[in-house]
Amino acid sequence: MIRFLVYLGLLGLAVAGAVWLADQPGGVVVDWQDWRLETSVPVLLGGVLAFGVLLALALGVLRFLGRAPSILARARRERRRVMGYQALTRGLVAVASGDAAEARSLAKRAEALLGDPPLTRLLLVQAAQLDRDLPEVERQLEAMLETSETAPLALRGLIRQASERGDLPAALGHARRAYELRPGAEWAIEALFGLLAKTANWSEAHALLDRAAKRGLVERETARHRRAAVLVELARASATADHARSLFEKAHELAPDLAPAAMGAARKLGEAGKTGKAERILERAWSAMPHPGLAKSYLALKPDQDNVRQVLRLEKLVAARPDHPESRLALAEASLAARLWGPARGHLTPLLEDAPSLRACRLMAAIAEGEGQAERARQWLDRALAAPPDPVWLCRACGTASLDWQALCPRCGGFDSLVYDVPFRALSSLASTAPPEALPAP
Ligand SMILES: [Zn+2]
Known part of the structure; x- marks a missing residue:
């Protein structure tokens, strides 16, 4: 409304000016060499104005012609981008419907159009996975490592690939790198912890659990039981009796329901002549979770x-x-x-x-x-x-029954997966x- 009023005001001024000019008497004479122009002031001013408008129009056309190549190039780029994303979308649909060849060809088309390898490599990885072409999957994942945005995703895939073919050292290497890149990511912690346990790197596994638990990245109950299980394995591997005893006792403190922790602590305490304390530990463990091994340990404390x-x-x-x-x-x-x-x-x-x-x-x-x-x-x-x-140690993950408890399932390698239950x-x-x-x- 205000703009309209301003425009109306300017128009009024222009009309008033033109009327005033037309009312002015007198003329203009231009003499130049053999050429002579006689006219009135309004006509001259009108001519100058018309010339100015024509000049501005001509300049506008010239500028447009000058910029035309870049406008055309931008339009072409935009079209390629749209086509590229269309190819990518169709590629994802092809993957979802299990057509690996179509997905691969669309990935190549998308890469040619978009020139964005990280994006299209994802599609190539999925197409290779559909084909079960594992070397190609790894080649594409390795290539994805070069870009910081896709590196964590690539590491996740590489950990899985290496684990599936049983190459635990390689999987552990990838997991360590993933944890360095994403120390706060739950999947990176889980992957590294699982591989440290599978390769019996108990000290490192314990340190990782501690760090993750302090940062609240592992659920408190899970962390507690896992630490107890790791401590039992550390105690079993310990070279000195005193150290082993203290580790078993710590494990029992954390998880009174973990019979092997109490049994280990009782055995070491018994050997050190601390029978009373050993009995108290076994009684506490029995009230948490009765297990025949606890009774055997209890009787063994006073064999005579x-x-x-x-x-x-x-x-x-x-x-x-x-x-x-x-x-x-x-x-x-x-x-x-x-x-x-x-x-x-x-x-x-x-x-x-x-x-x-x-x-x-x-x-x-x-x-x-x-x-x-x-x-x-x-x-x-x-x-x-x-x-x-009767109940035995049973793996929650694969159902394997074992007579003895271990932190790792002897069959599937699952960590802390054994529970005392009826098979x-x-x-x-x-x-x-x-x-x-x-x-x-x-
Ligand atoms: Zn298992």
């Missing part, structure tokens, strides 16, 4: 005690979890060793209601045999053949719902 005394000692160990099946089995086993048949059967009786486990059946057979009931013992041994298994849970639950066998309850 008679079997009846050992039963009394075990009652103290399991005091915090008296109804846990492991507590009943441990007491039954100790009572059996002390030839206390009645109490041994008494401990097992609550476990016989559902499908008793292999261990319970074998213990019942041993009790029957101890009591001189050979036929009943045989029946229990028969029943043991079909009994559900083939589905099988055992089937067994527990099966019709009761024709065996009378002893």
